Structures are given as structure tokens and as C-alpha cells.
Amino acid sequence: MTQPLADRLASVDARIDDAARAAGRSSADITRIVVTKFHPASLIRDLAELGVRDVGENRQQELTAKSAECDGLGVRWHFIGQAQTKKARAIRRAASVVHSVDRERLVDALDAAGEGQDPLDVLVQVNLTDDEGRGGAAPDGIESLAERIAGSAGLVLRGVMAVAPLGEEPGAAFARLADCAGTVRSVVPDATWISAGMTGDFEEAIAHGATHLRIGAAITGPRPPRA
């Protein structure tokens, strides 16, 4: 299996290079996170051998279990799923970056969970749909959320994250996300990360300034059924 995995990784990286060049950007300024959800820890070992340094998980139990199994590999764990406040401590123990901060109670829980630890990098997740039930803060709420994070002792605000809504041209959604990124930078000027772009839309995300791509299936192959 390692060969096809290496091929898929190389082909995605070539597409990232091309999209960056087309946008007048350098792929050196873009972090490719491989989303490994539902896949076994052995896949993360194979990815690490291929030089992958950033992996993403969307469920706390899986993050906790796999990061323990992969101890010593030197990969950085990105938590990209909806976070429950009661899981803040476990998330904080395993993740280097939390992309999905979307409410003040979660800011406070993650901050409180980190006493005595290194600061945690976080992103404000923006809901780009009209459906309030989706993950992410509404665009008109992100300024106050950014201020809350900026005022915390143990969290470092790095930027914004979003998933492009279904049924809309992704470029239009990513353009709105770029506006939200500007709002966050008005609070914390060096919060310059934009986490956007998945298997189906990472090239459009790069065209709209994404700095962190979260790519699963195009690299890992189809996901096994959810456990």
C-alpha cells in the first residue's frame, strides 16, 4: 500500500505547487495537513515515513488514541472537528492546534484546561452557511470571539478556518472567509492563518489565500466505514 500512498501524496503536492504558482504564491507558505480520520494509526506511520509532519483528526477519542499510538513519530496533531467543552482537557493534551473554536465557552474551557502547559494555537471556525446548526461562529460573531481568545492567558489566536458549504461555488465562500480573516487580523495582526480547502476544493482555497489545507481522501484513499 505504501507505493500508491506515496503516489497520491506526490500528486496532491504537485497540484498544490501548481495552484500556488497560478495564484502568484509559494507553496512553501502553505501547510498541507493530511486528514487521517477513520484510518488506523498504521497509516499515520506510513505518512510520517513519507515526510508528512501535520495530520488532522475530527473526533477527540480518535485523536487521543492515535496520538498515543503514534507517540515518537514527531507529527503535529490538528484537531478539526466539533469540540465539546468537557473534552477540552483531552483535546489540549493531544493537539498542537485546534481549528474549530466557535464559541466563547469553548475558548474558556480550552484556556482553563491548559494551566501550566505551553500555549495552544487556535483558529476561529467560521460558519459560511445560513444553517446555524453547522459548526462555526456566524461571521458577525467572530470579532468578539477573537477578542475573547486574545484576552486568554493560554491560547494563541492564529487565524480562521472554514468548510465550504455544499451547493455554492467554493471560491465565493472562500472569498467571504478571506474577509473574515481580515476581521480577525484587525484584532490580532499576526493571526494570518487561513485553514481552508479539502479534497474537492483545495485549489480554489489556495487561490483565495489558504495557508493551511486539510486534505483527506485525495491522499489517504477512501475512508473506511466510520467506527
Ligand SMILES: *Cc1c(COP(=O)(O)O)cnc(C)c1O
Ligand atoms: C474530513 C475533513 C476534511 C478532509 O476531507 P476530504 O474531503 O477527505 O479531503 C477536511 N476538513 C474537515 C473539517 C473534515 O472533517
